[in-house]
Amino acid sequence: MIDLHTHILPGVDDGAKEIGDAVAMAQVALADGITTIVATPHRNPWAYTAEIADAQRRLDEVRAACDKAGLGVRLILGGEAFVAPDSADQVRDGLALTINQSRYLLLEWPFDQYPAYSDQAVFDLQVRGIVPLMAHAERYRFFQRDVQKLRGLVERGVLVQVTGSSLTGGHGPEPQKLAELLLTSGLAHVLASDAHSADFRPPILSTAFQRAIELVGEARARAMVVDVPQEVIDNRSVDLPPADPPVSRPFWAFWRHAHHV
Numbered sequence: 001m002i003d004l005h006t007h008i009l010p011g012v013d014d015g016a017k018e019i020g021d022a023v024a025m026a027q028v029a030l031a032d033g034i035t036t037i038v039a040t041p042h043r044n045p046w047a048y049t050a051e052i053a054d055a056q057r058r059l060d061e062v063r064a065a066c067d068k069a070g071l072g073v074r075l076i077l078g079g080e081a082f083v084a085p086d087s088a089d090q091v092r093d094g095l096a097l098t099i100n101q102s103r104y105l106l107l108e109w110p111f112d113q114y115p116a117y118s119d120q121a122v123f124d125l126q127v128r129g130i131v132p133l134m135a136h137a138e139r140y141r142f143f144q145r146d147v148q149k150l151r152g153l154v155e156r157g158v159l160v161q162v163t164g165s166s167l168t169g170g171h172g173p174e175p176q177k178l179a180e181l182l183l184t185s186g187l188a189h190v191l192a193s194d195a196h197s198a199d200f201r202p203p204i205l206s207t208a209f210q211r212a213i214e215l216v217g218e219a220r221a222r223a224m225v226v227d228v229p230q231e232v233i234d235n236r237s238v239d240l241p242p243a244d245p246p247v248s249r250p251f252w253a254f255w256r257h258a259h260h261v
Helices: 019-032 052-068 087-092 118-127 141-145 148-155 173-184 206-216 218-233 251-259
Strands: 002-006 036-039 074-077 080-082 104-108 131-134 159-163 190-192
Touching: 002 019, 002 159, 002 190, 002 218, 019 036, 019 052, 036 052, 036 218, 052 074, 080 087, 087 104, 087 118, 118 131, 141 148, 141 173, 148 159, 159 173, 159 218, 173 206, 190 206, 190 218, 206 218
Parallel strands: 002 036, 036 074, 080 104, 104 131, 131 159, 159 190
Antiparallel strands: none
């Protein structure tokens, strides 16, 4: 599997604090079946703003430490940008880092608010050839209230990442309910861990992958943790197989399940 959203880059945000923490995260990931990890540190004007060379150097140090520990994991650089009126300029200026220098930008929103400039920011990115990949969409309260807003963004070409632990209930019933709905409605493209350490929010995807198989079938679930992430890393167009229909459970059953786990 490929994990497109992690905070494994040490010493820059609320993820790994030092090299040893990053190596421990890589060990957990490999044990879970994750062989490629994308480091996506928070990159915005009030977070980690160093030159891309600094981020690359830190990732090279993690690579060397993983090699020394005998861990055959592939590490790739990206970033998690915060949506802003000047998001497109942040990409141009090297503050917002796309995944593997591709056209795909992991982009997050405030959890409680969909800023008025959001649609324009997405448009400006797309005009410059950047494809927004929305981080942890199931956790935004505005989408929990009105999923149609997200549907409109997907129809405009925005990709959607769902956090694995949300799908298995780790963030509570509302994110779990929306995560299930996004998968079964064809509004989710990537499953990732959003890992922050080896124990708190670890880089684990296997349990969410199994849950995704139950919801949308093995081909679609595999696409979300292997095929689509690889297409993103390789800067190719994303193509999702159709979702299998859920196993004879009406939507209200998912809703009830989410409220009683």
